[in-house]
Amino acid sequence: MAETTYIGAINGALAAELRRDATVRILGEDVAEGGPFGATKDLAAEFGDRVRDTPISESTVMGIATGMALAGLRPVVEIMFIDFITLAFDQLVNQAAKARYMSGGQLRCPLVVRTSSGAGTRSGAQHSQSLEALLVHVPGLAVAMPATAADAAGLLMSAVRADDPVVVIENKELYFRKEPSFDPAPVPLGSALVRRPGRDVTLVATSRTVHEALAAAEDLARDGIEVEVIDPRTLQPLDLGTILSSVRRTHRCVVAHEAVRRGGFGAELASLVQEEAFDALDAPVVRLGAPATPVPVSPPLEDAYLVRAPQIVSAIRSLLNGSA
Amino acid sequence: MWLIRAFEESVSELVGTGEVVGLVHVSIGQEASAVGVCDVLEARDRVYSGHRAHGHVLARGADPAAVMAELMGKAAGLCGGKGGSMHLVDVAHGVLEATGVVGGTIPLALGTALALRETEPGAVAVVFFGDGAVQTGYFHESLNIAALWKLPVLLVCENNGYAEFTPRSAHTPVERVTRHAETYGVDARTVDGNDVVAIREAASALVAPLRSGGGPALLECLTYRMRGHYEGDPAKYREASEVAEWKAKDPVRRFASGAVATGELSAEDAAACEAAARRAVAAAVSAARSAPFPAASALTEDVGG
Numbered sequence A: 001m002a003e004t005t006y007i008g009a010i011n012g013a014l015a016a017e018l019r020r021d022a023t024v025r026i027l028g029e030d031v032a033e034g035g036p037f038g039a040t041k042d043l044a045a046e047f048g049d050r051v052r053d054t055p056i057s058e059s060t061v062m063g064i065a066t067g068m069a070l071a072g073l074r075p076v077v078e079i080m081f082i083d084f085i086t087l088a089f090d091q092l093v094n095q096a097a098k099a100r101y102m103s104g105g106q107l108r109c110p111l112v113v114r115t116s117s118g119a120g121t122r123s124g125a126q127h128s129q130s131l132e133a134l135l136v137h138v139p140g141l142a143v144a145m146p147a148t149a150a151d152a153a154g155l156l157m158s159a160v161r162a163d164d165p166v167v168v169i170e171n172k173e174l175y176f177r178k179e180p181s182f183d184p185a186p187v188p189l190g191s192a193l194v195r196r197p198g199r200d201v202t203l204v205a206t207s208r209t210v211h212e213a214l215a216a217a218e219d220l221a222r223d224g225i226e227v228e229v230i231d232p233r234t235l236q237p238l239d240l241g242t243i244l245s246s247v248r249r250t251h252r253c254v255v256a257h258e259a260v261r262r263g264g265f266g267a268e269l270a271s272l273v274q275e276e277a278f279d280a281l282d283a284p285v286v287r288l289g290a291p292a293t294p295v296p297v298s299p300p301l302e303d304a305y306l307v308r309a310p311q312i313v314s315a316i317r318s319l320l321n322g323s324a
Numbered sequence B: 001m002w003l004i005r006a007f008e009e010s011v012s013e014l015v016g017t018g019e020v021v022g023l024v025h026v027s028i029g030q031e032a033s034a035v036g037v038c039d040v041l042e043a044r045d046r047v048y049s050g051h052r053a054h055g056h057v058l059a060r061g062a063d064p065a066a067v068m069a070e071l072m073g074k075a076a077g078l079c080g081g082k083g084g085s086m087h088l089v090d091v092a093h094g095v096l097e098a099t100g101v102v103g104g105t106i107p108l109a110l111g112t113a114l115a116l117r118e119t120e121p122g123a124v125a126v127v128f129f130g131d132g133a134v135q136t137g138y139f140h141e142s143l144n145i146a147a148l149w150k151l152p153v154l155l156v157c158e159n160n161g162y163a164e165f166t167p168r169s170a171h172t173p174v175e176r177v178t179r180h181a182e183t184y185g186v187d188a189r190t191v192d193g194n195d196v197v198a199i200r201e202a203a204s205a206l207v208a209p210l211r212s213g214g215g216p217a218l219l220e221c222l223t224y225r226m227r228g229h230y231e232g233d234p235a236k237y238r239e240a241s242e243v244a245e246w247k248a249k250d251p252v253r254r255f256a257s258g259a260v261a262t263g264e265l266s267a268e269d270a271a272a273c274e275a276a277a278r279r280a281v282a283a284a285v286s287a288a289r290s291a292p293f294p295a296a297s298a299l300t301e302d303v304g305g
């Protein structure tokens, strides 16, 4: 069976979008050389200077891409590691995210930011963060977190076609994960996917943690515990409906992500679930995430930092035993 | 220089065996700037670096075993194993920070220079960065402020012609980094970055005024990294002829053979120097290897906030 990787799917989606729409552009460091992970491999050969290398000037490049978008192009900017999106925050948060609103709807900003996130590669505190909660907090930005190759391609295609800024947060540990090949198709923003049905507990997980959640569900199934695993795929817009209807059946909800628990997306989701489905809950929503520390390099410390399947399993067992 | 060379050759091997972890950038071929600049510094001076920092820290006198242990994520590492290759800090030797954010330590060096001027007049701050960092806003904004406030800071650009896989010409139309200094009236020199003696002379000339109220200064070292951008990078983006040309200018061998040729060093002493460095590195590796990983409790220590 033919296989594809997450990074290969991104590469294919970028090529397809460049071919489909002459207004699409790619900007970023080393993108003409294929980029450090290969997301833009061979694109410069086919698309010439529509794929443009930039200096290490994230802030200004984000501003340039925003200006291109305001003038009708569809730029896809690569921020190599999400850790460096902080450098570009001014242009992204104060310009791109607000252009449509501040102009009373005169402007649209069809900007896509692709970036890599996540720990587990011993890359240290400035190359491993999960900063999605900072982005979700900013009105005007859509935030996608694909967990599979098909979604990495499909959400990216939708992001390119969207008329407002979308940040697509990819995961480094997933880049070289193989999946059976598929026909890439746009995945709508704001549509969650039930990755595994179950009646006992709703487990919402994002990005790489989806795979930990599925492994945990598999493990628990051996004891007859049926976990419903939901992947929101985009945190903004959020498909709360799919999550709530699950919680109304299972009466229990766990949310797991790689980011720091404090102030994380799980906090937002737990609030939403208790606001909208308080009566359906048999127990408080459980949040799993990283401790509030920077990401350490040392292997045993980084391993302890990350939420992996066993931690999800024990959290669900405690929840079901009423000791959560 | 042999210590840095031997250390990084060993690091490169240990990345291969998985004992050194993470994203690792070695400076093989660029050792002269670390050694030439640090040689004119004093214990009271403070140094900052970037992602390619092993040489700078060693040139300041850090214990090779502690640096190696850090690269392995061991508790005995400079930073207890939590920082890793890109974040080497050794306060005891005046190395305040190394960053994985390109250009990120340039403003820190300005701030430290400002503080030193008040608290330890005569001391200087030095920051090492690559030519890629010159395109960051930090570099340009810092050059302006450092000149405006006459800060005792030496900016050392190790211009190796590439930022990751992209040649300098694709990043900027400005060939010489020192050109930027002209705009602000900053004292600047471009030197052969593979000539440790020339670097030492230039650094000495640039640092002297900083100690007596002058500043800032910029030193551009023209050099080349002999290996890929990071360990594991096959570096397909450069011509073999280019690599061969620079190999002939190897700063370590060049200094050694030069000193032997002028009679400053005997051939035996030159060989002994290399052998001693290799022995020191072997000892550092075995110490780091047998050192334990940090205790689980270290994860949540030293967070603050």
Ligand SMILES: Cc1ncc(C[n+]2csc(CCOP(=O)(O)OP(=O)(O)O)c2C)c(N)n1
Pocket: A029, A056, A058, A080, A084, A087, B051, B052, B100, B101, B102, B103, B129, B130, B131, B132, B133, B134, B160, B162, B163, B164, B229
């Ligand atoms: C702000 C930021 N953007 C991008 C990167 C990714 N990156 C790491 S090293 C590097 C190139 C740096 O080139 P240079 O400053 O010349 O240093 P060299 O690697 O040549 O020593 C890039 C783009 C980064 N670390 N930080």
